[in-house]
Amino acid sequence: MPGTMDTLLAKFPGAFTIAAFKDNARVEIPADKAPGVLFAVLKCLKDECGFDFLVDVAGIDYLNYPNAADRYAVVYALANTKTAQRLFVKAFANDPDPELPSAVPLWKGADWMEREVYDMFGVVFAGHPDLRRILMPAEFTSYPLRKDYPLRGLGERHNFPTITRAES
């Protein structure tokens, strides 16, 4: 792991901060740097540091979170299939247009996972080949895992149009 961090520090000085908790090492890229540098960091980790496996893409909404500077975060969980090391790259984004570069050119597995983050948080992934909603219906307008979306919804469920057999 020190080798990986040295490579990243040499290539992207000042672009990220490092955090660690238990055995999780995190590379955190603030919202002003993330659109420019996230893809290059992921590419460097994949091509030069051996993190060839994208484990997960997780979206987080930090609205009213203690000491949070930016609102949205997308965590790319990476793993090295040879050494079983793990690394987490966390990129932040902010309203009104949360946008990050897509990792699909690096990992095909990012396709659906990024679609889910878009569906749930409204973070747009630039360069994604097919960015549509995946779990929610296409006509849904909110982003349900955002913290300002209430647990019981905004009434969408009760306002579904009913289709009769004749109309279908």
Added chain:
Amino acid sequence: MPVESLPIADEAGADQEFLYTLNFGPQHPATHTTLRLILTLDGETIVKAVPDIGFLHSGFEKLGEDLDFNQYVTIVDRMNYISPFANEVSWHHTVEKLLGIEVTPRCKYLRVILAELARISDHLLCVGAAALDLGALTAFLYAFNEREKIYNVFEAASGQRFHPGFSRVGGLMNDITDDVVGLIRHFVNTFPKAHADVVRLLNRNRIFVDRTKGIGVLSKDEAINTSCSGPVARASGVVRDLRKDEPYLAYPDLQSAFKVVCATGGDCYARYLVRMEEIVESVNIIRAAVENIPAGPVNVALNDKVTIPDKTATYRSIEGLIQHFELFMWNRQWTPPVNEVYAATETANGELGYYVVSDGGPRAWRARTRPPSFIHFAVFPQLMEGHQISDVPAVLGSLNIIAAELDR
């Protein structure tokens, strides 16, 4: 979702009028659960497959932000409902990592044994249902006969057959009795015969082999590139098993009891073989573990103030009563660090991980699931292209898509 809004119309242009579109699901016997495929067909050959999912989306991850660490176990049970206990282990493994709890040796062993039983149950359903879809009803019945015994074990241990809800932060709901150990021993002794029956029915069954060999081939590079894990990746030659790579719970003690099963074919038959062999390894793990369950308490000590005290302590001692109160009042409960953690376990379907963000309160700020079914189903369109429509059940069955986990 209307067909017009899906990215299929442009593929079959006006010059390809011989292509036609077939709607497969959401309710179809071969999907087993609720998922929908829109297949563009040339005769019986699939030109393009577009999955449309989300029919079972019930906001599990949103509920994870509203329920506390113990309550949410009932929800993770219902994600991969074929092997629910493995999900519980994974969830509480992550929560305990966040809270910094080291569970007792007895709890580690019990969780491992029950999670391996859940893995056997999951693999049996996957193999049995895959064979059923290809016309082999007998193997399905043999497999379900054995699953019944596993349900009996869970019923004896927790009182619930399908969704045990047995795991708790820092331990288990209750300790198991000797009856449960007897049931597990009986299962381990009688199961190899049933396993051999299924193997004899399917491994060299010409219809089964013809319909699975060379179907839905996933290469090793593709498996890594598309984030596949578990039996799907191992059938493609990716040697990655979290039980060996980052041993958790009691697996450090059980390393000599099992091997990582891999194949190189990457097709449906290889995935079937890997699952069948993994069942054997799981039986070996259970056999080694069940004779070595350490004595002692199943929950961490009451003084650590993280586990629900047993009822005797609650009703007969002031400390137990206070502790019970502390853990059930919604504004008391646990005080995790303001941080975030990812932990994963190897479940039957692959790497099941949780990314838990905590704001210091007893509920997760964010409880992200890494759902193996979701990630494996993303590979489905590329596995299907160029195959026949009758291969759809074979590939779906071999990927073991559980729609509740797919949509959450």
